Amino acid sequence: MDEHLYVISYDISDAKRWRRLFRLMHGYGEWLQLSVFQCRLSARRHAELQALIDGIIHHEQDHVLLMDLGPAKRVVPRVVSLGKDFQPVERTPVIV
Secondary structure, eight states, X not given: OOOEEEEEEEEOSSHHHHHHHHHHHHTTSEEEETTEEEEEEOHHHHHHHHHHHHHHSOTTTOEEEEEXXXXXXXXXXXXXXXXXXXXXXXXXXXXX
């Protein structure tokens, strides 16, 4: 599976939309900070997530950044982490 590592951050002006997006993001990645997630996504999951986000936000008021760090298997993030240790999200099986 060809997955990329993404850092997704958002600034949502309405608390209700913020909570909807926060709950959505928990299904796609690992929470790093208040409005920042780290996700391993295939091209299909990336497109799916992008469409779902597009349906939640108000384009005139909200802002979402999806930053592609490259192929998840080969990415070596250069991150300065103060406080808690930063670890790239690993691919793990999901039991449904």
